[in-house]
Amino acid sequence: MAETMRAAVLTSYGGPLHLTRVPVPETPEAGALVRVAAAGVCRSDLHLRKGELRDLTPMRLPTILGHEITGVVEALGPAAQGPPAGTPVLVYAPVSCGRCRPCLNGTEQMCDSASRLGIGRQGGCAELVAVPRADRQLIALDGLSEVEAAPLGDAALTSYRGIRRVALHLKPDSALVVIGMGGLAQYAVQLARQCTTALVIVAMRHAARREARARELGADVVIDLTGADAGARLRSACPRGAADAVLDAVGLETTMRFGAEALAPGGHLVVVGSMLGRIPFGWNCAPLEATFSTSFWGSLNELHDVLALARRGRLRSDIVTYSLDDIEQAHADLAASRIPGRAVLLPGPGPSSSHRPAATRPERHHHSEGDKE
Known part of the structure; x- marks a missing residue:
C-alpha cells in the first residue's frame, strides 16, 4: 500500500480546501481502514469549514471533512470485530464509548465522549479513512449502491429519527408538514409514508417546479x-385547521417561524435542517403546549432500520456526483441551492455526473424497528 493518499484538507476556518497528499492513516487496533468509494456532502460541512459550529463541535485543524461515507474494508486491526477485508460497507460516523448513559440507552450519537468522523476526526473526503471501532461503525451494504447509500448514514438517518419522534403522536386524521424538498426533505417525505398514516403536506419554495417530484415521493398536498x-x-388542508407536527428540513428563521405558526395546540415542531435559524419560544409566541425541538443524527439501530428500507427500494433521493477534484464546486453548488437532493463525492478524478434512480410513489406502510425484512 502507498504511504500517502489524496485528500481535501481544511487548514483554516473560512479558507479553501486543499487537494493534496497526506500520510495514509494507521489501521486502528479495534477498527478498520476503509477505502472510500463515496462521501456525501452535507450542509453542515459548509458551516464547519466556516467555523460556525466550532462551539458545538470543536475541530483541530488541519482536518478532513466528510461524515457520510461508504467504501470497502481495506484492512482490520488486530483486535477488530467487523466485516472482513473486501466487504463494501457504510461507515457510521459517530465514535462512541459504549459505556455512558446515552450509549447504554441506545443513542450512541449523543455519547458523552463522542467524536465523529469528518467532524473533529479525519473524515471521508479522502481515498482512505480510519474507522476506530469496526464492530460499532461498519455495516455491510449487502447489495446497496455505494453512491446511493452514502447519504443514508446522515441525511436519511437524521430524517428518520425526526419522523419517528413525531410519529407516536400522529393519528390517521393527523397532518404532518415537511418543510423543504432538498435531500433531507426528500427522505423525510418517504419516511413519513413508512412510519405514519398521517396526511403528508410538503411546504417549499417555488413549488410549481418540483410539485411532481414531491408527489412522486409521497406528498398528499x-x-x-x-x-x-x-x-x-x-x-x-389540515383536518384540524392546523398541523399536528412539522418537520423543518431547512432550518431558516423564516421556515421555523412558518412551522411554529402552522402548529395546532399540543403540536410538535422538529428542526432537522441546519441553516442555523432561531425563533422565540414561550408564552404568547407558540401554541399552547407545543413542543419545539431539534433532532440530531440517529442511533445505530435506527441506521439499520434505514438501510432495511433502502434495500427494499423504499428510499430514493436525487443524487449528483462530483469527483474529489471538484469538491469546491460541490460546496459552491450546495451553498447556492443548485443541488436538487444530495451531493456525493467520488475519490478518484473524473467528470461529475447526475445520478437519479427511478422513483415510484411509496405505498403507505407502517414501519417499526422490528420490520427488517
Whole structure:
C-alpha cells in the first residue's frame, strides 16, 4: 500500500480546501481502514469549514471533512470485530464509548465522549479513512449502491429519527408538514409514508417546479411557501385547521417561524435542517403546549432500520456526483441551492455526473424497528 493518499484538507476556518497528499492513516487496533468509494456532502460541512459550529463541535485543524461515507474494508486491526477485508460497507460516523448513559440507552450519537468522523476526526473526503471501532461503525451494504447509500448514514438517518419522534403522536386524521424538498426533505417525505398514516403536506419554495417530484415521493398536498396565501392554504388542508407536527428540513428563521405558526395546540415542531435559524419560544409566541425541538443524527439501530428500507427500494433521493477534484464546486453548488437532493463525492478524478434512480410513489406502510425484512 502507498504511504500517502489524496485528500481535501481544511487548514483554516473560512479558507479553501486543499487537494493534496497526506500520510495514509494507521489501521486502528479495534477498527478498520476503509477505502472510500463515496462521501456525501452535507450542509453542515459548509458551516464547519466556516467555523460556525466550532462551539458545538470543536475541530483541530488541519482536518478532513466528510461524515457520510461508504467504501470497502481495506484492512482490520488486530483486535477488530467487523466485516472482513473486501466487504463494501457504510461507515457510521459517530465514535462512541459504549459505556455512558446515552450509549447504554441506545443513542450512541449523543455519547458523552463522542467524536465523529469528518467532524473533529479525519473524515471521508479522502481515498482512505480510519474507522476506530469496526464492530460499532461498519455495516455491510449487502447489495446497496455505494453512491446511493452514502447519504443514508446522515441525511436519511437524521430524517428518520425526526419522523419517528413525531410519529407516536400522529393519528390517521393527523397532518404532518415537511418543510423543504432538498435531500433531507426528500427522505423525510418517504419516511413519513413508512412510519405514519398521517396526511403528508410538503411546504417549499417555488413549488410549481418540483410539485411532481414531491408527489412522486409521497406528498398528499404541496404548498408554495412564497405565496402570500401559504398559511391559509396549509390551514385549509389540515383536518384540524392546523398541523399536528412539522418537520423543518431547512432550518431558516423564516421556515421555523412558518412551522411554529402552522402548529395546532399540543403540536410538535422538529428542526432537522441546519441553516442555523432561531425563533422565540414561550408564552404568547407558540401554541399552547407545543413542543419545539431539534433532532440530531440517529442511533445505530435506527441506521439499520434505514438501510432495511433502502434495500427494499423504499428510499430514493436525487443524487449528483462530483469527483474529489471538484469538491469546491460541490460546496459552491450546495451553498447556492443548485443541488436538487444530495451531493456525493467520488475519490478518484473524473467528470461529475447526475445520478437519479427511478422513483415510484411509496405505498403507505407502517414501519417499526422490528420490520427488517
